[in-house]
Amino acid sequence: MREGRNGTEVTGRLGERAEGETAFVADNMLGRLAGWLRIFGCDTLYVKSGDDSDIARIAESEERIVLTRDKQLVKRRGISAYYVDDIRPVEQLKLVVHRFNLRFEEERMRCSRCNGTLRIKKREEVGPIVPDGVLERNESFYMCSSCGRVYWKGSHWNRIREVVEKALAD
């Protein structure tokens, strides 16, 4: 979490962006979409609170594409912005995936909560953090390099696959 100059609240993390990788900054209407884009492997900041000029400033200084539900913001000069023309998060993801030709690669997934990159960890490395039952049923885990949250392919994994397939479908 970063606090901006005038109380702007932004979740996400800077750095570790690959050359030429598309990076986004999402407005406060698009929190769920931001989470999905992170799972998709896209460096995505989420401006939870803050006005148009805060978003524009971040977009400009960090070369991010603005994702917004605000038609006024799209018209703003000096930034690249995309108007996300749907209110359903999965449909929003689909629009963005198609507009920016995004691909899903499991190795590139980011932490849906904080945008940190995930590192593959072995069972013994997450032993102290993960409940025993989960540890027994899984062999590999992902740990967020930023907030330390651990992920594994539990029951929610099917849901993720389903949404990814939906977003990639024509």
Ligand SMILES: [Zn+2]
């Ligand atoms: Zn994290």
